[in-house]
Amino acid sequence: MNVRGPRPPAWKTLLALLSLSLSALLWVNALLQSLEEPTVVGALDRRQLELTALAAPAVPARLRELLTGAEPLEALRDSLAEQLADSDGPGQPEELLQLALLQSQAGESAGAAQLWRRLQQQIPPEQRALVGALERAEPLAPELLQTLQQPWLLSPLNERLVCERLSAAPGPCGGGSEARRALWRLLGVSWVPGVLLLVGLGLLLRQAWIRIRGLAPSPPPLQGPPLDLVDVTLLIAGGFVLLGELSVPLLLAPAVQALLRPLAQEPALQQGLQVLLLYLALMAAPLAILWGQLRTSPAAAPAAGWLQWRWTPLGTSVQLALQQVLMLLPAVALVGWLTSQLFGNQGGSNPLLELVLTTDQPLALGCFALTAVVLAPLFEETLFRGVLLPVLGQRWGGSTAVVVSAGVFAAAHLSLNELAPLLVLGLGLGWLRLQGGRLGSCTLVHALWNGFTFTNLLLLAG
Template sequence: MNARGPRPPAWKTLLALLSLSLSALLWLNGLLQSLDEPTVVGALDRRQLELTALAAPAVPPSLRELLTGPDPLKTLRETLADQLEETPGPGQPDELLQLALLQSRAGEAKEASQLWRRLEQQVPPEQRALVAALERGEPLAPELRQTLEQPWLLSPLNERLVCERLSGSPGACAPGPEARQALWRLLAVSWLPGGLLLVGLGLLVRQAWIRVRGLAPAAPPLQGPPLDLVDVTLLIAGGFVLLGELSVPLLLAPAVQTLLRPLGQEPALQQGLQVLLLYLALMAAPLAILWGQLRSSPGAAPAAGWLQWRWAPLATSLRLALQQVLMLLPAVALVGWLTSQLVGDQGGSNPLLELVLTTDQPWALLCFALTAVVLAPLFEETLFRGVLLPVLGQRWGGTAAVVVSAVVFAAAHLSLNELAPLLVLGLGLGWLRLQGGRLGSCTLVHALWNGFTFTNLLLLAG
């Protein structure tokens, strides 16, 4: 396919340059603003420590040091105290309650007393009775204790801590099935990823050895849509950024909120549907532009289509995707760790992470899953590896195309804190597109990656 066609009209070039300039300003502003956005890292750390403390009674004594550490409740208490000190504002009631319980348990009566007073001023009247009872620390009958707990919707760990403080009998709060369930969840979120990291590291070493020995199969010819740089700029800068990311929230978000107003009694479901519908709306303009561009393209499409999905045989696509996910795990983890060590946590996490972590409404979670695991991989891979990478590759070569498409992919997520890990993920996806020639495999990698993250959040949330 000829990489260079006739020169586009001047108006089209000017429109592309204007779209590119506006998009660059919007993305730069979004990246800088991400530094002021809340981060989910602290919440993830706290959830994992809670899970560890909840699972500790079910861990065999011989493995306790390895799996949970010597005193997980102490670690949780110190971490929670540091987070509340560093975070502006009064703090969430469940966090204050948990810290007060842990401090009372550790004999830090003065610190706990201050938190009990803060809680009494912060919570609604129906929750103050439990706070007062906990501050006194006098044993209560189980029926009365359960009545006081009802307005709180306590987490399993907080429920156990409340029981210990108000029961007056150590045997009354023996860990039940929730401790064993927490142990399985802890193994899934802590130790299973470690095993997968080792497998991925082995695959990376094997891949490097194959490359050094010159045994790797030749990459297939890079095929893609017959578009020029102006077309791609209009598609991504004009369609995705200006019409999608900018216009959809401004123009359609109020209409979607009005449409979903009857679900006001189900705020989680309302939010889940809003995320799903707005993402579908964001996809509409760029996909319509791409459809028009391909429809007006001269010549016949290649056998596998302009985008080279090539799902079949599905077993091959899945094998390539699984291998790439495993190889990406150690690389992304290393870059993420280095970023946190060098610059710390600068905020700006994906807001969808917090929504998944704090939602227990099944239909809302389904909406979040459809958005993150199905729609986002299909849409983003279509733009970045289906269109941008091959069009750039036909002009600048495969390596430059992989790097540039990865940079654009990482910047599109508008998070400086996650920029470096997303760049590595984009490089891996681009390398797979270049070496395998299958957009379907890239989409499966992206879906598996997001699905892995989504599952971890569900396990942490319990």
């Protein structure tokens, strides 16, 4: 349906075009720059291989090939050696230590000797005593071994490998409870998603069959705020991109850093609060613009409001959200796999992934969770499926609106590496908004998706 309102003033149209042009330049530049940013994929792969090796002792022999593979330590050693060979930098001490331990255990003494020397040159003096003892492979009393490990923050697997090389105490290194916990985490990050993916594939096939047979219910009328294309351009290009993504880091980041300076002894909590406060600041300008646009509209809002949240009945919203999340899993996984096969894992990942993966401070993790699982879904769905999609749909049709809003949603994350999977996620969210008419269901899908990713990161991080 084409909707034409009064022609906007020339100054407003000019301001919208200027905002759109500047935003396009900023986004294109940021997307290209993301190719130079570090990716978290290698770290995720390494964490999963570490988890597999840590869980292996708790796996029954008859299931080991299925759950962890025959030689999980060998797989970790080969992957880590390849990552370090491909890296331009010297490598992190923890990675070098792990590879040296694995190579020593496998009898690759020449390669391990080179790594010991690299470590001695790279680490501070207080950490060198442990490296020297590992290089000599001399058994140590438990008390002395514990003293040498104190300057290091060893991962559970590295702690076990160090113990196996140096411990003079009888019995196996590492408790069985640690391996059992690792096994449960491994099942959570590898097998549970696999089962959910199969369930989602079944739901996708069922949905396709319903559509082919013409049994799907008719979608409700597409309702949205009484805005025109100029208003939406000013909201997203002007409010979200220029005032939010560009101005907030430039103007407010120094003030937030100064505010949080008393927490310098808690860098993880400081980082978590900074992420939370800056995201709240980013939300403020576009939401204020949207509030002003709706407040001055002479039109009467429909019964469910301009944004059509329609949370109630809550059971219906939750059911739609769960079904959509499951159906999105195989689609996004397939596109992500194809992207990595065709283009590799070039381009930066969301920096929040690395922060969650390397943080064990509960309050900091709470800040990250609040940002990713609550604020981001509410804010992004308000803009992209609450405003942009219905305004475009009333002029260009529902299908075009779903595609365009999904493209803007994917580009807004400023990562070429994640562009295609995010586009598929945006298409699924837009389709749900079109077919169900509920913005609340879209927000729940987005929150569940981010929560699923967040939980996987926590399981990998341990």
